[in-house]
Amino acid sequence: MTDQKRQLSLNAFIYPSGHHEAAWRHxxxxxxRIYDVTYYQEIGRTxxxxxxxxxxxxxxxxxxxNVKYNAAPGLEPITLLTAIAAATTHLGLIATASTTYYEPYNLARLFSSLDHxxxxxxxWNIVTTGTDLAAANFGLSEHPVxxxxxxxxxxxxxxxxxxxxSWEDDAIILDQKSGxxxxxxKIHEINYVGRHLRVRGPFNSARTPQGHxxxxxxxxxxxxxSFAGQYAEAIFTAHQRLEDAQTFYTDIKKRVATFGRSPDHVKILPGISPFIGDTEAEAKALEREFNELTVPEYGLAQLQGIVGKxxxxxxxxxxxxxxxxSDAGNVTDNARSRLQVVAGIVERERPTVRGLLHRLAGARGHRVFAGTPEQVADTIETWFTSGAADGFNVMPPYYPGGLEVxxxxxxxxxxxxxxFRTEYTGTTLRDHFGLPRPESRFAGGIAAAQ
Known part of the structure; x- marks a missing residue:
């Protein structure tokens, strides 16, 4: 029986022309329109x-x-999300930014501004960046290990x-009469000193509506x-099978608890890329239609990036x-998680090279599902009620129509x-996810934890 108090979380993962690698050809x-801001505003309103x-x-x-065969993603997301913010009133706005190639003060300002x-x-989707290609763009001889x-x-x-x-919530007095x-x-230097970073502070902007x-x-x-267990309030993940998602879900919730945090305050959101048709046959035919537009040379290069061969x-x-x-490791090692997803497909399904390229073309290792609206809803409900997900990153194979359908x-x-909700019950992303607003670590004279 469905727990009526627990609600799905649904995000629209925007990939400019769609998550299928051949979407731009369809x-x-x-x-x-991938450099047209009104295009993204329309998606946001949808x-x-x-x-x-x-x-x-x-x-x-x-x-x-490989821009010879696919459209480049294009616009910088934090800037773009400010435009979507202006076109919407309730929709959460999540952008990826790298801790390897930003500096803390600059990035703190960008996301603080977006929240205000x-x-x-x-x-903020926190990544460490997984590609060697970035290093040379920042004057480095190699990507950090x-x-x-x-x-x-x-x-x-x-x-x-x-x-x-560093600004407490009540730091602003705003007494015009007294000046x-x-x-x-109530505005504090943080004096952060670590092995990699030194930041004095204080910040040059007041605390945001969400606290952070x-x-x-x-x-x-x-x-x-481990990082997610300590810090994350939402986790994006990729799984092909229900049992793998359940294992991941259980593991993360336990890790969260070991850091003294509530597992209910961390949302685990696998990706799902649905091809939807009035009948299952129509949905599968649509998926084949997209797969037939793939360019093998592009897919092979993408696969090499995962496999390393x-x-x-x-x-x-x-x-x-x-x-x-053979060197993919196992679910205990987890050293190369996306490689293990691909290895699992190869071991279970024994596909041809072309078949594997088609399997990965849909959403780069995330779960692709072709079926009727009822079948898609059934899959989402099963994962949600079986300890595999708190919601989903919806990854339409093509934009804008895939999201609209x-x-x-x-x-x-x-x-x-x-x-799933029929109306918003709050105005912030924390409200939507059911997350508490964090208290400033400096409130009441609490010292910054270094």
């Missing part, structure tokens, strides 16, 4: 009309897409959090899971050799089943 997509929690943008400080501008709807990136990330989040807290704007005793933006994380390695010498219609994934056909079913 007549239902609009690759001509998501808000369906009462989605948030929209989400991935990002990275390097050109990773939007009236408390900002979220995995463990070092997470070590810096912990310091980075601590320093940014202290900056956001006193703020109480300096919602902290989101997407890494599934052991380092990533060149597969271009393999005939497209030969079965993928299992030995290519989902909101017009799947969302009403979820609402009828009592699984």
């Amino acid at each position: 007549p239902a997509s609009r690759p001509d 998501a808000e009309a369906a009462k989605f929690d948030a929209v989400f943008f991935a990002d990275g400080p390097a050109l990773r897409t 501008i939007s009236g408390g709807r900002a979220g 995995h463990a070092e990136r997470y070590s810096r990330a912990r310091e980075f989040v601590d320093a940014v959090g202290a900056l956001w807290d 006193i704007y703020a109480d300096p005793g 933006p919602v902290l989101v994380q997407a890494g599934a390695s052991n380092d990533g899971r 060149d597969l271009r010498s393999l005939p497209l219609d030969d079965t993928v050799p299992l030995e290519l994934f 989902f909101t017009e056909t799947v969302v009403p079913i979820l609402q009828e089943r009592g699984l």
Whole structure:
């Protein structure tokens, strides 16, 4: 029986022309508009009309897409989200930003500004950046190793959090008669000193409507899971099977509890990329239609980025050799989480090279599902009620129509089943996710934790 008190969270993961790698070639997509701000504002309004929690943008400080065969993602997301904020009133606004290639003070200002501008709807997807391509763009000879990136990330989040807290909530006096704007005793230097970072503070902006933006994380390695347990308030993840998602869900909730945090205050949100049709056959035909538009050379390059091996010498219609994934590790190791997702597909399904490229073309390792609106809703409900998810990142294969079909056909079913809101009950992203507003660490004379 569905627990009526527990509600799904739904985000629209915006990938300009769609999450299928060939979406830009399909007549239902609009690759001509990926640098048009009104396009994203329209998507935001579609998501808000369906009462989605948030929209989400991935990002990275390097050109990773082979632009010969696919559209580049384009606009910087924090800037873009300010434009979506102006076109919406309730929709959460989540952007990815790297702790490896930003500095704490600058990034704290960007997200603080977004939270103020939007009236408390900002979220930060914390990444350490996983590509070597970024290093040269910042004058570095090589990309920092995995463990070092997470070590810096912990310091980075601590320093940014202290900056956001450095103005207590009641620091602004705003007494025009006496001429006193703020109480300096409630604005604090943070004097953060770590192995990687030094930040004096205080911040140059008042505390935001949410206290601080919602902290989101997407890494599934052991380092990533530990980081999420300590800091994340929402977690984006990729799983193909219900049992894998349940294992991840249980593990994360336990890690959260070990840090003295409430597991209910961390939302786990797998990705789902739905092809939707009036019948299952129509949905599967639509998926095939997109797959037939793929360019193998593009997919092989993407696969090489995951596997770390060149597969271009393999005939497209030969079965993928299992030995290519012999070093993938296992669900306990979690050192290369996306590689393990692909390895699992190869082991279970024994696809041809072409078949594997089609499996990954849909959403880069996230779950692709083709079916009727009822079947999509059934899948979402099963994962939600079976300890696998608190909601989903909806990843339409194509934009804008893929999101429109989902909101017009799947969302009403979820609402009828009592699984998803019919109206917003709050105005901030924390309200939508059911998260508490954090108290400043300096409130009441509390010293900053270094």
